[in-house]
Amino acid sequence: MDLKLKGKNAIVTGASKGIGKGIAESLAKEGCNVSICARHKKELEATVEELLEYDGDIISVAADLTREEDIQMLVDTTFNSFGSIDILVNNAGTIGKAGTFDATPLAKWKDVFELNLFSVVSLTKKVVPYMKEKGWGRIINISSENGSQPYPDMIHYSASKGALDNFSKALSKAVAGDGILVNTVSPAFIMTPLVENMMEQAAKEEGISKDEAIQSFLKNHRPNIEVERPGTIEEVGELVAFLASPKSSFINGANYRVDGGSVAAE
Template sequence: MNIDLTGKTALVTGSTKGIGLASAKGLAESGARVVLNGRTQVAVDAAIADLLGALPKAQVSGIAADIGTAQGCASIVAALPQCDILVNNAGIFGPQDFFETPDSVWQTFYDVNVMSGVRLSRAYLPGMQARGWGRVVFLSSESAFNIPPDMIHYGMTKTAVTALARGLAKRMAGTGITVNSVLPGPTLSEGVAAMLGDAAREAGKSVEEAGRDFIAAHRPSSILRRLARVDEVANMIVYACSPQASATTGAALRVDGGVVDSL
């Protein structure tokens, strides 16, 4: 399958590392002009250099903005008034017991993980509709269905994101625009690698081996039996953004390694 996104502009939020950067690389490799986003200019510049190192002919730029605020989202739209592809990837996670999670943490998770996608979709979808083509992808998680007891605040936001994508797909029915969510399972991003690093060193194991131990202990329903790679998740995102995915909309596309025990 040859995915050709030549002439399309793609904005990927939270794309200075991890799944976001891998998705940006995949979109750029398919010919899209890619706009990266991160909270700091230093991080954005480093990600641009990384992407150009892998794809010297890529069309890539970046916008430094905190998408967890209305002002940050507005600054992105001001710098990039329209796009053809919007990947709402930016998100935060972290374990915290329900009874020790204050309102401020709940609000921060909701603002970053949910409201960023609300604000940017509201800004960009009308232009996509006027042009008769568009792709919007929300990064959800297997935690949307498999709510972690130690991250209820996180799981709730991912359930909300999945519902948001489904609702927007119905709202944009018949317009040539597709809206989907992608649900990764445990993935070997930089953050997860750092989390597993200490345990791996203490046990004299590689990070990959520590990842398999983590899956066995914390996601025993996994069929894959290992952490996914960021590029494996990015492949689904790139496909969902492609012309070939024209009949895929309103879907919760799982890249969870079979963690969610459901048909």
């Protein structure tokens, strides 16, 4: 399917690896020009090299999105390179250190919310005027199953993603009249390099295979994933590309859960 993304200009944050990299690749495959952002310059440069095989232009911006001046630099660099910003994918985020309510100090809450919510708000506020000027835009916020189904040992992360879900819904109502559609994608247990390393470590500690470690995790921690496997980065990236495209013109304010059924509620 041709998603009609050729020539569109996108920002993808947290895009040097994992889900963000997969999203950038899915957009680049469709001919989109992509500005990828992350903190580490060498990782970004390596990702750019991989994405150059596609038709779209790829640039990278090393930035810390908890710094206002870095957010402005990302927006300015992208606009000056491409001439417009049509698509914003807010993917950068942090899980923080897992812990219960009693064990998680307020400072850790603030750190998680700073990246998972406030950086998204700040970057979005800077990008929306460019979209309003064109009368067209797509904003996709990458959340998590935790936003709908919070876990007590990840309480600050879950709360930050719930807040992001709510922000996305409210923003979708505020800017739809300007031709800007806002949606959320909420993955769960996606086999990113980080998750793969976690499974390999668990397998080593328990003296079992990686596949056995994955099945153990599914049984003990994510029993509602009815398809009985982790998701893939591509399954997230391709959905985001569709939501970023003109073909998603009647989808607004939705939260798409790429979770294999992990969230038990409707």
